[in-house]
Amino acid sequence: MATDITDTVHALEAAAVLELLPARPRVLALGEPTHGEDSLLEPRNELFRQLVERHGYRVIAIESDCLRGLVVDDYVTSGTGTLDDVMERGFSHGFGASAANRALVRWMRAHNDGRPASERIRFAGIDGPLEITAAASPRQALTALHSHLAARLDTALLPCTAGTLDRLLGVDDAWTDPAAMLDPARSVGRSAEARELRVLADDLVALLQERAPDLLTPGSREDQDRARRYGRTATGLLRYHFWMADPTPSRLTRLLGVRDTMMADNLLAVAEWGPTLVFAHNSHLQRHRSSVRMGGAPLAWWSAGALVSARLGAEYAFFATALGTMRHQGVDAPPPDTLEGLLYSLPQDPCLIDAPRLATALAATPPTPRVSPWFGYAPLDPAHLSAHHGIVFLKDVPQL
Template identity: 70%
Template sequence: MATDIKDTVQAVDAAAVMRLLPSRPRLLALGEPTHGEDALLDLRNAVFRQLVEQEGYRTIAIESDCVMGLLVDDYVTTGAGTLDDVMAQGISHGWGASAANRDLVRWMRDHNVRADEDGCGASERLRFAGFDGPLEITHAASPRQALTALHGYLAPRVDAELLPCTPDTLDRLLGADDRWTDPAVMMEPALSVGRTVEADRLRLLADEMLALLDQQAPHLLATTSPDAFERARLYGRTAAGLLRYHHGMADTSPARLTRLVSVRDQMMAQNLLALAERGPALVHAQNAHLQRAKSSMRMGGARLEWWSAGALVSTRLGAEYAFVATALGTIRHRGVDTPPPTTLEGLLYALPQDRCVIDAPRLAATLDTPPPAPRVSPWYGYAPLDPAHLADIDGIVFVRDVPQR
């Protein structure tokens, strides 16, 4: 390793992050190597607040159900509901219980209240978004909510003869929701309803309604709010994605799991691109969902490889997409102890700073050949940073030790 690694190191703040980039990107993504550690989320919150206040970002998106997230956005923008309710019902994967996520939502609402009191326009208000699909590890949601919401938006606004179906038809084809959400399907594809005649018909109807939404866009945008139209687009994307995911759940080929993780990240990418249309957004998720390099993981004894949401979005946005990964030294309460000195995390752990921002491409240029060995995690919930990906990362936030909270 060259001796100038310290020249790549800066304090952790928004200014340091922005100095890594040639200009303000439309989507600025911060990844994390593990979920559920509020110490990392507290750091995310601090950096995101600075980026909002100093760089004009107005949307914050996290790895959470995009439909559920509408409840949080309503609370943040209008005060609808209560903080307790939106944290319980508006954030998926159980992450609404996180104190750091609660602090983020509370701060966003307080920011908007102050903006309204100061007479600021809507452009100063913060918006919240989930950008994951309605998916959990064990199951996927029924497409009912997304399909019926899309139909409910179109029905009173377009000629009835243009609609491809009635609400009763949707209800009959959907059947009971527990057929779609049965967790046993994850291990037994034959139990899935994703390739039934009814599911195939629903996929066609979702496509027809999405096409109608596009065809009627001038009228719909003239007669409803832009937010209402964008929500209808979200429902349409989600319905189509869920039906595609359920189709994959019924797959019995060796490619089944690869198809599922690919569909999930495709759904994420579509949501992120829609957010980018609205204006500059900050994004937070697991590193593997945001990186430009091909993602991989082991699941069910097989190695899966797929293109992440970040890779898909970067292909579309180019320099308008930026990715800063988080790397860490220890999570001792999870059995992740001091990293070996021959690994990338081991090299960073030798730095004197507890937390720092590192120019990843410059760091890559300082490393000897061969590069550091990949770190092997003793805990399944933590994914070390792959040294081979350094050149495709704009920056690294390094946290030396993650304390238990």
């Protein structure tokens, strides 16, 4: 006899999401099981709109370059630039080409138009300037941090000149060489210059912290936030490049861990602006350890969500997204004995699932893990069901 799970199912709306939680969390995270599908982003947009308009959320963050995100934030808060330019320059990973992301930015700008600063919603990217095949040069972040300090403090306090940074950074192509991802010997991350840059970056960040009272003037808080973001990015990138040059078997695990630590630090920082909504891959936002196979080897690391949850406790909530079919990628109807197969049999679409209650209902007959025929889609692991606050389920994901 099939397990009755009807009492775990709710309508997909903001009020139902918050009813599954003891209180409104400071950070409410929504994950996705794959990238590049606007069919998953459209319900995200509606859910986030409701949470902003009805429940006081003030920040929307996504898995995109934290420095590029400054372009988007300037546009949605003050109208700087044009929508076309913002979508081209304000996103990484190709996310600017998404019609749903464009609709989100357009709505955020319209929402803010005419509102006082205290009521505007903000945008942020939480990822580092990283792509799958390469990492950015630390030049932008380091030079921006140095310029911020040099313009406001006695230059004798700075650990180096702009010229010294430029000399040590060298040519950016050496930092961004895609071959370095597969061959650590091609990375410059452990060169004498890179090691010196790590020390200087640390000193610049320390100076920013030590002189915070000198730097905090009326109207300067936004500049200070940006300077701290430059500092986090500079030190994170230099650490990432250091591990790109590592020849040992722990190299890939450390790279994954450094990236999610950068995400966690950025997410914690933007959460200081106000109640925050964040959207990224499930593997980055889940509260348990993340894992993947790369080059045939299993890798495991703590996700950004796990790191933020360790800091915020009950003020961090995570809702995973699961799907039934994505036929244009070869993902057909899930087997009925899997978690997705069980949810696929429900009449509601889309729907919200009370994950802890579902885990309890299925404890006697645990679902079989689903296996994806396509590498770009990661099914949910039923063993970690109780670690999610809820599941957003969509039966069929069409190609838009």
